[in-house]
Amino acid sequence: MSWKKDEDSDDLGALMNLDHSVVLQEARVFNETPIRPRQSRLLLAKIVFLLYRGDPMSTTEATNLFFSITKLFQCKDMSLRQMVYLTIKELSTISEDVIMVTSSLMKDMQPTSEITYRANAIRALCKIVDPSMLPGIERFLKAAIVEKSATIASSSLVSSLHLFNEAKEVVRRWGNEVSEALNGKSLSQGSSSFFGGSSSQGQVVSTSNIVQYHAIGLLYAIRQHDRMAVLKLVQAFSGQQGKGSSGWMMGGGGSGSALRSNAAHVMLIRYAVRVMEGDGSLAPQLHGLLEEWIRHRSDMVSLEAARAVCQLRDVTDKQLTAAVNALQLFLSSPKAVVRFAAIRTLNALARTHPEAVQPCNVDMEGLITDGNRSVATFAITTLLKTGNEASVERLMKQMQGFMAEISDEFKIIVAEAVRSLCGKFPGKHALFLGFLSGVLRDEGGYEFKRAAIEAIVGLAKHVAECREVALGHLCEFIEDCEFTKLSVRVLHFLGEEGPATARPTVYIRHIYNRVVLENAVVRAAAVSALAKFGAAPSADAALLRSVRVLLARCLDDRDDEVRDRAAWGLRMTGAAEQTRSRYVRDDSAFLLPVLERRLVEYCADPRAKGARFDFGAVPRISRAQEEEARHRVRLDAMDHVLTGSALSPPPAAAAAAAAAAAAAAGGAKDDVPKGGAAAAAAAAVAAADETDRLARYARQLAAIPELAALGEQPLVSSQRAVELTEPETEYVVRCVKHVYERHIVFQFDVANTIAEQVLEQVEVAMESDDAGGALLPVVAMAIPVLRYDAPGTAYVAFERLTEDAATAASFACTLRFIVKECDPATGEPEDGDNGFGDDYSLEAVDLGPGDFMLPTYIPASDALWESLAESESVETFALSSFSGIEECVSKVADLLNMCPLDNALAPRSKAAHKAAFTGKWLGRAKTVARTRMAYQKGAGVTMELAVRSEDPAVSELVVSAIA
Incomplete structure (x- = not known):
């Protein structure tokens, strides 16, 4: 069979014109004797191409083809066998009775088989095997994991990772073998020859490193729900760094590390960040490890560690110093990909910490003329964020020079950078408008034009002097x-x-x-x-x-x-x-997801047929907050994509609430870092998330018969979970307070972190001397059985005997349970073990006026404030313990548990600040609180708090939340 290349057609021409029915007819060649390896291999390649292209194939066709292909196991040609494995894997999802090929695959998995046979047979077998059959091949896979051949070990580890989603309990038992593969001193070099050749050909360089990469990924999957186990995994391989230097950049370090794979180090860094996100108390310890990794000899590891530090929540400029210094050195790397990664990370960091990036300005100036336009674009946009007003005009002119040479993806980044400058340098509005109107006239896609439009809209809203000029440019655009x-x-x-x-x-x-x-x-x-x-x-x-x-x-x-x-x-x-x-x-709108859910519940409730729908129960937020929420979500999503963030994206509930809140708006507001609009938007999103979380808790509590019997509807508020124990203790407990009109329910989420123990009859005893007998315990629900790594929930409910009773109380809490020894593998207690009772002291749970408040955005709050003048309560406080206005307003917001308005959480002055909050007491009485603060060094903060409410008694109760 000969081939002649047609110079007038591309290399894929023959494959692109494949006909489904013709290929199935050609499949008859699989039944011929003797087998023709070359023709069969090419035909298998066509079948795989059809599958990858998405051509539909019926179950009958796939099954007949599958069993025809299995006949090719009789041929010993190695390249043909590899194609057989690949095709079987692809057909296994649409064919029937694929389990019949198990015997052939098991034969190739034997220790006496060729390395290539064993590795590919493991991949194929794990693709077609049923979870119920996994125990039958378990010993083969466990042996393959610790195999000296890196090819076999790697294929087994990756296959196990895929199997973990379907048979978690079986794969968890392989932890010792996975750890042995991870800690292996040396693994032999496997071979890979796709189209023919013996096992002695095609030596793969450093394949042992990839085994560590796959092993650490599987080990994390097995232990990911055990935070302490993940912490130990990170610490076990973080003690030493490799010696030497990497190319152009000298690296520090100590003696050799157990991890030789750079990819494994990258994964370890990401796991460390996830541990820090889950437990803030471990952040200082793990931050030191990240700084060690920044000095790693590998560019890849060092960049990943620096990026992880830059993306940490609440990171300070001091903590960023090591990461920024390393990224600054990377800016002068001769490798374009290293320069790109470094400048991209600095660009994302400059949005939140421009001062920390300013030392790199000189180095970034040199990248403006970089031959790689992607690097140059990031350099200019980063300089725009960190530079001063004098340098903006020069940078804008340079940027105009190569706008036509970059893709829309980077044009969007430029437009967003210019938009952020509108709030930073309002005096340059004419320059910004000229640039944006010019790019609107250029060719570009929808997303790029939308970004430019939103930048002009933001500028028109933020700078009144240029509003009419901006509107003129927009009128010209829509023509x-x-x-x-x-x-x-x-x-x-x-x-x-x-x-x-x-x-x-x-x-x-x-x-x-x-x-x-x-x-x-x-x-x-x-x-x-x-x-x-x-x-x-x-x-x-x-x-x-x-x-x-x-x-x-x-x-x-x-x-x-x-x-x-x-x-x-x-x-x-x-x-x-x-x-x-x-x-x-009207400058407000309903939160659409909540409105939809309430309407569905209203229509499904037979008791609501004769009642009007309560629109007052649906939260409303302002248009400005909707627009800002949408813009922040879009910026976060763009940062996540462009930086390839190792951190988790924003919580789904908050992101969904922000996106939904923005859906009704036509666009986004100007991006003023740490400004009033951004703070208001964040507050709106938080209030929306609060309402959505409240509905989820209401459904959860209503499904519990003991709590449903209380007859309380609706749920007024559910506070954020409060940790009652340290995260590294043997029993981890957190509390969520649920407030109804006449009842208070305390939800205790309990986790047992000791594998050798099972707890029974787990309950929380609560005692308080502060309530003055105004709270009567009515429900106490224990957890029947609490096993290792299987959290449970206990409940304690109190009845408020009077409507204004017990708005402030402190409860001493004790965890009580029966301990029994158990087999860690099964979780079952030992025979004849009756166990023994034990107590475990927990942190106290405090109840305050803020727990009875539902944070709610109230439109026209100024008019409401004026109408409630007769129910005002005013108090002045000397708060000497606070070191600044920002710290004080944050604490006040937590205590009041109300929705901040405008720039309440973003003081523009360090000496004085005014803030306003709105909410509903017990979900019904509209309440407005206003504060005036003044800070004097050495004396602390002096604050005047004025509260007005539809219920006069509430005003005094809210003021008492500070006292």
């Missing part, structure tokens, strides 16, 4: 915009900001042009924008008359959505000011 979503976004913004300008008629002309020239979606958005001009308080009679004429013309539009909006606009522009303010200019 020739190919993206419907962006036209809608701009029209929405024109409707929000245009009515307040000196010449609103200029923008009305541009908006009405969209009604005439665009598609139905854009026309509908344009009609809504026109209605906002007519409903504005500043609209004079002539403007209102003109808007109503334009809206009347839209009543004849061919699209019903446009007609409906036009009719609504005519009605609103002719309504009273109060009606227009409520329905057109």
